[in-house]
Amino acid sequence: MPTTNTATNTDTEGWDTGMDALGQGAALLDEVEAFVCRFVAFPQPAAATATALWAAHTHLMDAFDSTPRLAFLSPEPGSGKTRALEILETLVPNPMLAVNATPAALFRAIGDPDRPPTVLFDEIDTVFGPKAKDNEELRGLINAGHRRSGVSYRCVGDGASQTVVAFPSYAAVGLGGLGELPDTVLTRSVIVRMRRRAPHEKVEPYRARLNEPQGHALRDQLASWAESVIDGVRQTFPTMPEGVTDRPADVWEPLLMVADAAGGPWPDKARAACVELVKVATDPTKVSLGVRLLADLRTVFGRQGVDKLPTVTLLECLYAIEDAPWAELGGKGLDARRLSRLLKDYTTADGEPIKARNVRTVDGRVPKGYHSADLTDAWSRYLPPHTPPMASHGGQPGVDVAPSSATRYASATPDAAVTSGVADVADVAHLPGAATGAVEFGACWTCGQAFHRSESTAHPEMCAACAARMRDAS
Numbered sequence: 001m002p003t004t005n006t007a008t009n010t011d012t013e014g015w016d017t018g019m020d021a022l023g024q025g026a027a028l029l030d031e032v033e034a035f036v037c038r039f040v041a042f043p044q045p046a047a048a049t050a051t052a053l054w055a056a057h058t059h060l061m062d063a064f065d066s067t068p069r070l071a072f073l074s075p076e077p078g079s080g081k082t083r084a085l086e087i088l089e090t091l092v093p094n095p096m097l098a099v100n101a102t103p104a105a106l107f108r109a110i111g112d113p114d115r116p117p118t119v120l121f122d123e124i125d126t127v128f129g130p131k132a133k134d135n136e137e138l139r140g141l142i143n144a145g146h147r148r149s150g151v152s153y154r155c156v157g158d159g160a161s162q163t164v165v166a167f168p169s170y171a172a173v174g175l176g177g178l179g180e181l182p183d184t185v186l187t188r189s190v191i192v193r194m195r196r197r198a199p200h201e202k203v204e205p206y207r208a209r210l211n212e213p214q215g216h217a218l219r220d221q222l223a224s225w226a227e228s229v230i231d232g233v234r235q236t237f238p239t240m241p242e243g244v245t246d247r248p249a250d251v252w253e254p255l256l257m258v259a260d261a262a263g264g265p266w267p268d269k270a271r272a273a274c275v276e277l278v279k280v281a282t283d284p285t286k287v288s289l290g291v292r293l294l295a296d297l298r299t300v301f302g303r304q305g306v307d308k309l310p311t312v313t314l315l316e317c318l319y320a321i322e323d324a325p326w327a328e329l330g331g332k333g334l335d336a337r338r339l340s341r342l343l344k345d346y347t348t349a350d351g352e353p354i355k356a357r358n359v360r361t362v363d364g365r366v367p368k369g370y371h372s373a374d375l376t377d378a379w380s381r382y383l384p385p386h387t388p389p390m391a392s393h394g395g396q397p398g399v400d401v402a403p404s405s406a407t408r409y410a411s412a413t414p415d416a417a418v419t420s421g422v423a424d425v426a427d428v429a430h431l432p433g434a435a436t437g438a439v440e441f442g443a444c445w446t447c448g449q450a451f452h453r454s455e456s457t458a459h460p461e462m463c464a465a466c467a468a469r470m471r472d473a474s
Contacts (some may be wrong), residue, residue, distance in 0.1 A: 025225055026264025027198040029056060032091065032218055039211070040084045041201040047192040051084065053255040053270055054190065055091040058118045059173040059226035060258065063233040066147045068251040069189035071124075075134040079194040081176035082453065083206060085120045088174055090215025092118040093223065099123055103137035109144065109153060111167040139182070144187045145169035187247045190255070204257035229261045236260060241271045248278045289325075291382050293342050296321055298379050301372045308359045310369040311336045336368070343370075349377040391452035 042048045054070045061067060070088075072081040086353035089095040096109055096117035109117050121127070127138050130273075144150040150169040155162045175181070181189065197203070238256035240249045252274045254456075259270030300317040301309070309317075315334060318326040326334040343354040359369035 025262030026111040038204045039206045041197040046276040049273040058092040064254040071189040107167045110171045119173045122176045124175045308371045310367040346378040348374045
C-alpha cells in the first residue's frame, strides 16, 4: 500500500486534518465525521457515521456492485437536509447539484466515463412527492442507477435516423426532501430521518469561503486513500450484522467494505450504525393493507388463544383494534368479501391461497372462518418475528396458557381431531371467577361472538347473553 500522501492542503491555513500519511483510514474517517457534525445536527450518532462512510464510498465506486442512495428526509423544512447536502458537496468527487437539472442533462452527465458525477438532489419531494408531475424519466434514472449494470435506454438522433442508446446509470446519489420516498427508492437507500434542531443542539454556521476549502482538503485525502486501498476493497465481502439480509444487506455492503478497509473502530462502529438505521429506515406505519391485515390477524389469534375463528368474530375483533382502519375501511368497514379478497393474495404453507373454511362451533353451527394454521406461513414471510402472550381463560392478557380452540371451535372435517387430550367443553365450563379487577374479553365459548367487559363476572369465558341463558337454565 502506498505511504505517500499526494493530497494538498494549500488553501486551508490553520486547518489541520491530522492526516499526514496514507494508511490511516480510520483517522481520516474520524476527521470526515467530525467535519460534517460541525455543521449538521444529526438525529443520532449512527447517522453521522453513515454519512461519513457514504462520502468515502463515493471515491471507491469502481469497487462495488451497487451504490446506496443516502436520503435525508424530514416531515418539515428547516431540518438540516440542505445543509447536509452542502457539506457532502465539498467531500465527494465531481458533485452535481441536481435541483434544476433536466433529465437529458443528468443522462449525459452520468454517462460520461471520464467524469462520472456524484448527484446531490435536493427537494426530491418535487420529483416523488404528491405535487410531482411528469418526472418519470428522473424516477427511472434514480432507480436504475443503484447497480453497476443499470442502464437507461433513450432514442438519439433526428427523425428516421434515430438509434437506441444505452446510457449508463450507475452513480452515487444523495437525496434530500420532505415526507417519504417510493418503496423502490426507499429500499435502496440509507435513510436519515432529520429533525429540527432543539434549543440545546448547537452547530457552527457554514461559511463557504472558510469551510469549503476544509472540506476539499478532506475530499482530496479521501481520494488518495481510496486509490491506495481500492484493489483490496474489490476482493472483500463483508460480514453482515445478524438480521441484516436481502435488500438492506445490498444497501450497506459498500459502506461496510469502506469501514473494513479503514480498520480501527470503524468495522464495529459501521455495523452498529447499520443495525440501528435499518430499523428506522422504514416508517412502521407505511405498510400495505394486506401486511397490516396479516399483523392484526396475528394479534387477534394471539389474544383469543385460539387456532380458528368464525369470520364474523374475526371482523368484530379487527374492528376493536385501536387505530386500525378496519371499522371504517371504504366507508362501510371491512366485510367478509373484502377480507377474502385481501387474504387470497397470500398463500398457505402448501402454496394454496388463504381462504375461509368451515369452523364448527359447540352449538352445532358451521360458519365460515379462518384457521391460524393457514396464516402461519404468511406471518413468517411478511411480518417480523413475534410471540404474543396468550390470553388466559378469563381474558387476562399476559398469562400464557395453551390454546383452547378445540373446546371452542371443533374441526368441521369428520373424524379430524384438532387437539388431542383436550377435555369436552362441559369439563371446562365451570371456570373460577376472574380475578378482581380483570378485564374480560375474547370469543364466547358458546356462540363464538367477540365480547369485552370492564368488570369481573362468574363466567369470564362467555358473552353476557350466553351467561344469562346458562343462569336461567340452572
